[in-house]
Amino acid sequence: MSKAINKKSDPIQAILNCLAGAAFIGAVLRVTASGKDLFDRLDTTTLLYLAVAGALLMMRQVKSLAFGDFKVELDQVKKVAEEARSIAQIADNAAQYQVTQQPTPLPKIAPPPAAAASPQSGAPQTTPASTPQLPPIAPGTHDDDPWKGVFGEKPEMNNRRLSAVVTPMADDSDWYKIHLVVESTSPKNAPLKGTVQFFLHDSFNNDRPQVPVRQDGIAELYLKAWGAFTVGVLADEGATRLELDLAELPDAPYKFRIN
Numbered sequence: 001m002s003k004a005i006n007k008k009s010d011p012i013q014a015i016l017n018c019l020a021g022a023a024f025i026g027a028v029l030r031v032t033a034s035g036k037d038l039f040d041r042l043d044t045t046t047l048l049y050l051a052v053a054g055a056l057l058m059m060r061q062v063k064s065l066a067f068g069d070f071k072v073e074l075d076q077v078k079k080v081a082e083e084a085r086s087i088a089q090i091a092d093n094a095a096q097y098q099v100t101q102q103p104t105p106l107p108k109i110a111p112p113p114a115a116a117a118s119p120q121s122g123a124p125q126t127t128p129a130s131t132p133q134l135p136p137i138a139p140g141t142h143d144d145d146p147w148k149g150v151f152g153e154k155p156e157m158n159n160r161r162l163s164a165v166v167t168p169m170a171d172d173s174d175w176y177k178i179h180l181v182v183e184s185t186s187p188k189n190a191p192l193k194g195t196v197q198f199f200l201h202d203s204f205n206n207d208r209p210q211v212p213v214r215q216d217g218i219a220e221l222y223l224k225a226w227g228a229f230t231v232g233v234l235a236d237e238g239a240t241r242l243e244l245d246l247a248e249l250p251d252a253p254y255k256f257r258i259n
Contacts, residue, residue, distance in 0.1 A: 083170045086177050089222040097209035099200065101225050137199065137234070147199045151232035151243035159190040162233050162242040166252035169224070176256045178223040182213075182233055182242065192217045192235065199232035201225070227259025228252065 094100045139146035155162040165179045184192040196219035200207040204223075213219045219235075228247035235242065247257045 086167075086179075086222065087169075090177060090224050093222045094224070097211065097221070098206035099204050099209050099221070099223055101201070101204045101223070103203075103226070137232070139202075142230075145230050145245075146202050147232040147243070148230045148245065149243075150230075151199070151234075151241040153243050153245075155242055155244040156185065157242055158236065158240040159184055159186045160192060160233075160235050160240045160242060161185050162231065162244045164231065164244055164246055164249060166228075166246060166249060166256055168253055168256075173255075175224055175226055176253065178225055178246070180221040180223065180231060182219045182235060184217055187217050192219065194235075194237060195219075197234040199234075201229035225256075228257050 137150060140148055140150045142148040161183055163181050163183075167177050169175045169177060180198060182192065182196045184190055192213050195210050195212050197208060197210045198221055200209070200223070209221065211219045211221055228245070228249075230243060230245045230247075233242040233244075234240070246252060249257070
C-alpha cells in the first residue's frame, strides 16, 4: 500500500517542483533583465517570487507536518472520549449492580435467619423460574482474598472463558478500571446464555452481582477498584466455575497488582 501512495504522490510533487521552478525563474529574470543595481533589483516583487518558490517546495512537507499535528490532536480527543465512555460504563454498572468498592473491606455482617413460612401462606415461597438460584458458595481461607482457590483456579473451562483488562484511571492514580468479560470459546456450538454471577472482593458493597448474558453471548462487568483480587464466576446455572486472579495479569499496572 505504501508503494501505491508514493507513486500517487510523485506527480503532485513534480507539479509543485515545476511551479516552484517557474517562480524561481521569474525572480531570476527580474534580477537579470533590469538595468538597476543588484540591491535595487531585489525589490518586493522579486522577493515574493522567491518566497513563492520556497513555499511550493515546502508545501508537501508542511502539509505532512500539519496532518501529523492534526492526527495527534485526534488521538488525544479519542483517548478522552474512551476515558469518558469507560467511566460512564463503570457508573452505570455501579448503579445497576451496586458494585461500588469501599476504601477498606466492609465489616462482616451475619445474614438474618430465614423466616419461617406463615400458616396463611402454607409452603415456603419459591423463587420464580425466570431467576434461577445458583448454588451457595462459601469464601476460602485467604482473609485478604476470599475467593482465591474456591472456583478451581482456571479462567477457562467448559467452553467458557473469564478475562479481564485493568487500566489506570486518568484522573486518579490510586484507582483503576476493571473490565470483566465472560464469554463462550465456542459460540456456535456452546453459546453462553442466562445469567452469570461474579464473585468480587468483599470490599465491594455487593460482592456477588448477577449479570445477564447479552444477546451476543457475552456477560461483562465494569468496576472501579484500588487493588487486585481474585474473581470467581458461576455460569451455566452453576455448572461452570471460573477463576481469575487479577494480580497475575501481566498487562495490569504493577501498583495495582501488588495492592
